[in-house]
Amino acid sequence: MHQRPVAQSATRRIFTTLAATLAFTAFGALCSMPTAAHADALDNIAKSGTVRIGVFEDYPPFGSIGPDMKPMGYDIDVANLIGKALNAKVELVQVTGDNRMAYLADHKADMLLSVGQTPEREKVIDFSQPYAPYYLAVFGPKSLPVKNAADLAGKSISVARGTLEDLSVTKIAPPSANIKRFDDPNGAISAFLSGQVQLMVVGNDVGATILARHPANDPEQKFSLFSSPDHVGLNKNEPRLKQKIDDTIAKARKDGTMNAISQKWLRAPLPADL
Numbered sequence: 200m201h202q203r204p205v206a207q208s209a210t211r212r213i214f215t216t217l218a219a220t221l222a223f224t225a226f227g228a229l230c231s232m233p234t235a236a237h238a239d240a241l242d243n244i245a246k247s248g249t250v251r252i253g254v255f256e257d258y259p260p261f262g263s264i265g266p267d268m269k270p271m272g273y274d275i276d277v278a279n280l281i282g283k284a285l286n287a288k289v290e291l292v293q294v295t296g297d298n299r300m301a302y303l304a305d306h307k308a309d310m311l312l313s314v315g316q317t318p319e320r321e322k323v324i325d326f327s328q329p330y331a332p333y334y335l336a337v338f339g340p341k342s343l344p345v346k347n348a349a350d351l352a353g354k355s356i357s358v359a360r361g362t363l364e365d366l367s368v369t370k371i372a373p374p375s376a377n378i379k380r381f382d383d384p385n386g387a388i389s390a391f392l393s394g395q396v397q398l399m400v401v402g403n404d405v406g407a408t409i410l411a412r413h414p415a416n417d418p419e420q421k422f423s424l425f426s427s428p429d430h431v432g433l434n435k436n437e438p439r440l441k442q443k444i445d446d447t448i449a450k451a452r453k454d455g456t457m458n459a460i461s462q463k464w465l466r467a468p469l470p471a472d473l
Contacts, residue, residue, distance in 0.1 A: 240309055241285075241439045250287040252278040253294040253308035260407050260464040261313050261331070261429075273331055273464040274312040280456065281310075281431075284447040300324075303434055310444070314432035325435055327444040329428035330457065332470050335364050337421040338391070338406050339398040345421040351376040355396040357387040364400040367424040392416055400424065407465040420467060428473055 244250045254274045255262045265271040270291055282289035292308045302308045303324065315333065316326045337356070339345055345354065352373040358365040360380035364387075372378060379396055381387040384405075391399035392413060398421070401409070406420055431444050451457040452469065461469040 239439060240434065240437045241443060244285055244287050244309060244440075248287055249290050250282050250285050250310075251290045251292050251308045252281065253292045253299050253302055253311040254278060255295075255313060256291075256293045258313065258404070260404060260411075273460055276460045276464070277312060277330055277457075280451055280460075281444065281447055284450075285443065303432060306434075309433075309440070311432040313429045315427045316430050320432075323435070325433045325437065325441055327431035327433065327441060328448050329430050329473050330448045330451075331429040331461070332403060332426070332465070332467075332473055333429050334403050334423040334426040335367055335400060336403055336406055336423045337368070337398055337400055338409070338418050339421055341417050341419045343397055345398065347422055349373065350421075351398070353377075354398055355379060356398045356400060357381060357390040357396040358400045359384040359387045363425060364402075368400045371424065391418075403465055403467065407467070410466045 254270065256264055256270055258272075258274075260272050261274045262270060262272040275291070278289050278291060292302060294302055294308065294311065299308070299311050300323075303311055313331070313333075314320070314324075314326065316329075320326075337345060337351070339354075343354075344350065348371040351368075351371075352375045355377040356368060356372070357379050358368060358381070360382060362384070365378075365380060368376075369378060377396075379387075379390065381390060384401070387399055388401065388405070388409065390396045392409075403420070403423075406418075409416075410418055431448075433441050433444070448457070451460075452473075458469040461467060
């Protein structure tokens with residue numbers, strides 16, 4: 200099975216965001232160069248009957264390769280939802296954090312999934328409405344009552360040293376909280392699963408994977424710390440396609456489809472404030 204290890208996924212977005220700065224700078228320069236007029240993206244999709252959607256295939260539970268060797272995950276379900284709305288066949292384009300902006304600029308993909316919205320990115324691409332939650336959260340056993348930062352008092356908490364998880368929980372934890380820092384996410388997760396600590400702080404993507412793989416530990420999400428929801432990334436100046444995607448997301452949220460996808464893959468309901 201071609202999957203990224205769970206722990207690597209925990210800090211994927213953090214490091215991808217930092218590493219992608221130069222890529223976005225180059226992408227912005229490319230977009231500023233004069234280009235020949237191109238046909239409307241929505242018309243092109245309708246004409247070809249195919250929509251090409253860039254997805255990660257090593258980012259569970261958003262995208263990975265299943266036992267049947269086919270892509271599966273939150274983003275795969277959303278891609279199929281978009282294809283149905285566009286009345287087009289879905290062609291999944293496997294991308295990486297390094298190449299996906301170039302794939303979009305070169306029209307190798309009509310859109311990208313799992314894109315966090317930042318001021319830098321807003322200069323070079325457009326964003327749909329958010330379709331999936333991404334956040335850091337405190338996880339622990341159901342038997343341990345923890346609802347907010349104050350409840351961390353006297354508790355032991357594992358984090359990967361120097362990560363956004365570390366910074367976020369250190370900022371809000373009471374002085375009596377025992378924050379145990381490990382050299383990498385694997386160490387922080389192992390400490391929690393083995394009972395060395397009572398709580399851990401990871402991304403909701405990793406948390407969902409742990410909930411699925413370790414039911415004996417009876418873990419649950421306690422509360423969230425930092426939020427950066429996922430959007431569909433689109434080339435600039437494609438208002439008709441952007442509107443169609445926004446309408447599709449709005450409909451899926453209203454009729455419960457998006458909530459069902461969230462429950463299926465993240466093991467949590469779609470946040471009301473998404």
